[in-house]
């Protein structure tokens with residue numbers, strides 16, 4: 090078929106590009122809002138900032154129906170198994186945004202109870218810094234993620250399979266290692 | 281007769297220390313007499329509500345003789361009075377009688393004190409951890425527990441993209 094026979098309303102593209110285009114413009118977020126950042130997340134979705142302009146307004150509270158996890162707020166150790174479980178329950182293709190200083194690094198909550206960055210335990214695609222980030226910042230993040238999906242996405246999600254390393258920093262910093270060693274020594278001397 | 285005067289006359293042989301700051305009335309009582317005194321305040325005075333049970337760790341505190349102070353805040357819903365009862369317990373096995381039989385609100389309050397300080401309450405119906413995860417082994421509000429924990433923050437499996 091020659092190019093001139095194609096009607097005006099038909100586009101030629103690769104299947105990967107078409108799928109990525111569709112996916113990037115219909116992200117359904119899973120609002121994992123555990124703290125103050127969640128309020129900004131709600132503001133982002135509400136009328137003033139209107140996330141619907143970017144096709145991401147359908148917040149779903151069932152992980153089976155989502156493809157974008159937004160971790161908004163600090164995650165405590167007791168909540169981490171829940172976070173991981175929800176992440177595993179989300180169907181492929183899926184992406185994860187870590188929103189705010191706490192979700193990215195633990196923020197000011199450098200204590201025994203708070204996860205020092207969710208990327209140590211689940212894969213994260215995009216970080217939105219700020220305490221809390223403004224809705225515009227989150228939107229900029231979502232637009233950047235759309236860009237990433239459009240440019241790297243494939244129909245079968247082969248781009249996910251290549252990443253076998255956790256996306257976060259090496260899980261231990263030095264004083265943490267020292268503390269674990271001391272605790273073990275104490276346990277051994279007790280037993 | 282105020283509740284404090286009633287305590288003074290009823291438990292005159294015991295070492296009760298009374299003090300007051302503005303409208304905050306405080307009584308320090310010996311641990312052995314704690315249950316008896318609280319039962320008296322509940323049954324013969326009018327303190328029908330237990331608002332708070334909490335504890336303080338006095339490790340390395342200037343002038344402190346005992347390790348833990350346990351604080352009970354009683355409220356009377358009839359007169360609006362508040363009374364703070366305080367007692368002291370010590371290592372290695374801090375133990376107090378549970379006041380669950382007097383006020384049902386003691387259930388979770390005592391579980392929280394147990395969770396955070398490791399103070400046990402004998403006679404409590406269900407003394408489990410309430411805030412920290414079940415597999416947690418330390419008592420995090422004790423002063424000798426490091427703020428950043430003892431490696432608890434890393435005892436979880438890591439999910440990578442390939443396996444999720």
Ligand code: SF4
Nearest residue numbers: 125126189190191221
């Ligand atoms: S980053 Fe700031 S606003 Fe967000 S959860 Fe942490 S403390 Fe709250």
